[in-house]
Amino acid sequence: MTPYTFDHNAYAASLQEAYQHLENGEESGAQVNVAGRVMLLRTQGKLAFATMRDSTGEIQLFALAQVTKDFDAFAKVHLGDWVGISGEVVRTKRGELSIKVANWVLLAEAQHNFGDKWAGIADHDLRYRHREADLWANPESRLALSRRSAMLRAVRERCWAAGFMEVETPILNPIATGATARPFLTHHNALDSEFFLRIAPELWLKRLVVGGYERVFEIGRVFRNEGVSPRHNPEFTILELYAAYWNVRDMMAFTEELVAGVALDVLGTTETTYQGRAFSFAAPWPRRPMAELASEAVGEDVSVHTSRERLAALVSERGVQVHESWGPGRLLAELFEATCEESLWNPTFVTDYPVEVSPLARRHQSDNDLTERFESYAATRELSNGFSELIDPVDQRSRFEEQARLAAAGDDETMAIDEDFIKALEWGLPPTAGLGVGMDRLAMLIADVGNIREVIAFPTLKPLRD
């Protein structure tokens, strides 16, 4: 029977730090209790050396037949077993800081091993299905998830510091809206009703601003019933944030300070590398109108006012199938995506999105066919999306109706109308700017991993069958 508690009072990392001064062969006289897993074991007759790892690091256990209680049993612990150790902090003759084991107890057995002690666990399927083993076998897995956690903490602290209140909004929704994505459908038995898992919290959060909370944010899971890839998990975590009295420029300034600040909090620097290539989070980020970037890429002036025919030809030339329902705005956005995304490495704000692809964004003050919207791109991928919010309920209704027309024309990427949201706007949304940031994508940048699954503890996998 293993014990129910262990009187643990020291950690590997702090001991390594505190006893740096111990000379080879010196004994400190200090008695400590440590606990962790035995990762390596080297027995040598009447001596045994074990490498024990706890949540902070590693320290060697040094057992001697003359000193250690139940020495023979200690020399037979299995790799992966949890042990609790009492003993003196010493440094061995060969210079390894160690706990000279006086008393010890087996806290839990490991009935499976933790992979090859040199190569760890390489099989992705095993790593993701049994992350608990992966975390011990592969230190880089532990580091990636630790950085994600540190990132979320930094995001919250910076939002709180800027006066934002954290809120929570429904995941079960009668309609899936606030973004264009295919939803998951579920059923509530007692209400005998169908619900969609949310694809975005956006409309709920704006209703809270209508309700008088001037600065709100939510960090929450959203669910999109779409393909899985190294950059897409069916459920992912998004930061959405709304600030009354701000416009799109205020929000861009906040976004770059938030992201650069979080990198600084987690990594201690904004200058890093991503997948082997230098990458800088440092603000300010360039602001580049979408039409300007697209014009540079195609070598001629294009904008949302370019003829539909010309834009369609340019898009089509680049291998994109043009749909009949697409107007100049959608075509410009498609052209931008086809020609510019690949070149956007360091964070860049792409601004002035067409109203046609921005059903929730307020119109640009100097061009009725554009909106006060930006997306930031980093390492060739979209990182954030923000805009001055559309506050006019009449315009909002017509935008939703346009979406419905597109849907009727066969476009399956449209936004569903939300009557309750329009009614909320009728109560009055003050001028407001909003922001969405993919937390998994940001975590990938901060942890320097190329696959989104590395920053999700338990990524979505196909259940094993057969």
Place this chain on the structure above:
RNA sequence: GCGCCGGUAGCUCAAUUGGCAGAGCAUUUGACUCUUAAUCAACAGGUUCCGGGUUCAAGUCCCGGCCGGCGCACCA
């Protein structure tokens, strides 16, 4: 969803033109009083992902399925 690649001992990986399925580590047993992926010796360990087919003979070739990696599509 489509294409390409992969799945061999608990883990990491070999296996020639189709010809007896192997190694290291882990496990088990033994030796060893300063090891560091300790070392040395020995034992044991297999539905070669699953199901069919071709063949005297299949880990290897063919068909179907399962799971994964990458790319495309979709998207953030």
